Amino acid sequence: MPRRPSNPSPGADKAAASGSETELKLSLPGADPARIGTLLAQLPLLANLPVAVQRLDNVYFDTPDQRLHRARAALRVRRIEVDGVPARWVQTLKTAPTATGGLSQRGEWETPVAGPALDLAALQATPAWPALDPDGTLWPELAPAFVTEATRTLREVQGEHGARIELVLDIGRVRTMAAGESGAATPAPGGKKFSAGQRRKTKAPAAGPAASTGQGEVALCELELELLAGQPEALFALADQIAQHIAVLPASVSKAERGWRLLEGTTHAPRRARLPSLTRATPVSAAAAAVLGEALGQFLDNLGGILQSDGPELVHQARVGWRRWRSALWMFKPLFAHHPLPDAAPLRPLLKAMGATRDLDVAGLESLPPWSEAYIDGNAERAEQWQAMETAVQAERRIRRAGLLSVLQAPATGRALLQLEQWLHALPQATAATDVGAQPLGHWARRRARRLHRRLKQAVRALKNAPAPTPPTPGSSTTMPPVASPDHQHRVRLLAKRTRYVLQSLTLVLPKRRTRRWADRATDLQTRIGAARDLMLLANLLEPLGVDGAILGFMRGVAAGRLADD
Template sequence: MSRRTPSSPPASAADGPAQPQETELKLALPGADPARIGEQLAALPGLAGVRVSEQRLTNTYFDTPDQALHRARAALRIRRLETDGAPVRWLQTLKTADGASGGLSQRGEWETPLADHALDRTALQATPPWAALDADGALWPQLAPAFATEATRTLRALPGADGSRIELVLDIGRVRAPAATSVDGASAELSVDLCELELELLEGQPDALFALADQIAQHIPVLPASLSKAERGWRLLAGTSHAPRRARTPPLTRQMTVTAAAQAVLGEALGQFLDNLGGILHADGSELVHQARVGWRRWRSALWLFKPLLGAHPLPHGAALGPLLKALGSTRDLDVAGLESLPLWSDAYVDGDPERAEQWQAMEAAVLAERRIRRAGLLAVLQTPPTGRALLQLERWLHALPQAVAQTEGAQAPLAQWARERTQRLHRRLKHEVRELDTSANAPEAPGANDHASEHQHRVRLLAKRTRYVLQGLAEVLPERRTRRWAEQATELQTRIGAARDLMLLATLLEPIGVDRAILGFLRGVAAGRLADG
């Protein structure tokens, strides 16, 4: 059985044998032409003239009918490897998912040469993970092919920073899975394309991967990507290849350090943001845009939560992400208008009048056309080098967080007390702002009062969102009853103010795209009435 070279220092004899580990940074290539991307890479500074080797890979992934390995976050495959001038090689690989942050993943990996395409049970049983996965031997007889990947792979061995060694891999191919058999007995094949870079650490520290990725990102659009090829296969089978990535509860404990919690909470939020950006590249779904913005707001909320810890570790300058965030916001505005706000008022406006029905239909067509324009703008921003580079810098910052703040006061303190104090402070602030908002609403109207009230409502709404996201992120370590009550209060407040504000801004949003003035007047009247009632 062969092993990957561990990227971390070897364990001492007292610690036992080191686990073989694969450390890699995976990058999607937004907008790349598979026929040209190899030439573009070869022309980059630092890559020109580097020797390139080529392989043809076919990987068959195995699991049980109930996906026992997938549920355990493990993957078992047989690889058929072809290299010009060399005999075909067969390799059996078992991988376990130890951890991932955006594009950077660290996994256990055990690799065994095979004589042919049949699984080797003896070699599998010799790996510690398999002994735990199949302690009673029940899984082995159930293993069967689930899906396959095929790719042409080009490889470059490169020196990295601080004496590291990196393998730069370009994979172009596809993931294939059998489709369900139809009633007439016919079957088809499902597939999704692959075009991605993998930077694998052969020796040295993981930051060297980010340094090389940054060099590439200065010239070629990239996007940190967390999905393995195995996970792509499972999503293909499930019909969820481009499904939105919703918030997940980070795996926190009351005893873990504040630093470890910060990396977990921030990493989960950034992962949600990046995964949905990846989905946007391949599917036109309003929920992908919405969940990307949720991920970003959760990221910003987590930055507030751990702000006392982060003074020693300043964030990268975020100006390069401005166009992306603006494009996400403008696209989401049209989604809310077209899919949520306007349908509620269609019948009230038309009221059986054919002329009004025609005006409303023209407005709906204008909104749809404008949304297409905004989506095209969003895709264009995602396919620019500055966007990918800025996202990589966030990943790099997050990876360096534990070491950068190690000596900061409170960094190694248990999470539980920190979480209670920070959430109580946030809740007190929200209560204060709500009281101020209520006081303003009952005060005599003064010049400019409406504008001031609108701004105040917006601040309260954002604070309610922050409160909800922070409470959700820390749910595992906070008192359950109080946390649920506070979260429900924040959600109700956010929803109530949000509905009024969405209506108030709707006419302003629609006016530039040429919507009939009668509709604009109607929407402004509805908004004024809702605000007065609120």
């Protein structure tokens, strides 16, 4: 149900208000929570708009085995406090969200309640609860799980073509519940509590810049744009106006999901690839939206993680998400004659910074460690050289990560990402009625996959048959064409990655045995070329850091040996 800056009286109608919410969620990379409200108020489009401020305390409920969470539903009791007005309580049930191009849509039922206790009658009055708890066994198991606390600033903005949008700034935290605490709401009727022993086994969340405000909690600083009236395109238009002045990042993780991640110790876990739900009868236009949406979601979620933690796997999985996006763009390229892509040039600084960061991560964590003993070989002087090299690599890693964070906190980056999401949101409608978009996916996907596999086979054949580069002979400036150069190998590696990602995304609609065989071969090829390439580039990567020449020579020898073997 759309929220309002008003505060209805406690005697308001208690029937469950029903509907669906359409919203666009934005994180605020690099924002100072103490100043972001002032910066927003200074934007011309928000100047002089009425502002309402609320204090929100929410307790989320679930069963010890997380039946609501597993059903992608959320149940909370909220205490709303406004200066000079008695606090009121609202019970909210939300069902599984669907996301299209960054917009989240989900069922939502809100009911004013007398106090902090759950109200079974209000739940049973919703169309969603009977499906979640058909036999009544879930209700007695409900217990408080975690808490969100925030100061909420609300404005209603007039958007394009008569649209009305509620712009919400939330600043606060998500936290686990202390031992014996029931929070703003009392335990469920069964009297049970969400004890640590009933939660999934957890571990302490990894530390990171601005990641948490203390033990068992994570900070909140985000915008929500909720559509009150009009078309969803108005949300993107308003977000674009904000992004021209303030750094934003499209975000899909709800407060409830953050709470579960906090309980599970996965707050900073990377998001890996997920399998889109497709069938052979799925129209190509709908399949394109699903595959591209999943890849872009992986990219964006890991970018959000990079802002919270310096885990190297977050950078790796963000790059995987982008590669999967690019691979899907190739797969569905025939659609885009009817729906041209936005300019991705503003994202080049981000992609370059991610690549530079990943190169040092691979060097420091994967390529160099296996060779330390072979180089040192009990020699104290070499051990000192190696230690100095490791120190230099770690210092450069910190410099490159700082550069990556700087790019993520640039308004141009968020604006370009929003344009991708807006393009993706419009993709199904723009292409559904076209000759390609209306085709069933099954046969069409098989043709595209065979074409991609043929290209990879041809590239590998050329790589195997190509002569190695030959240095110039004395007195001559000519060389044998470097067909099998590192750049050529890299192109084959990228083609192998594309093949792998396309096959994985479409695995539900392609022949299983053949698809598995092709994917395994592409993965093996990608791994073999990648290992050799990483070693070949390592010395060039280390040289500008002032690494001792003996180490550079040693690593070049290792790379040459690996290249000869491959």
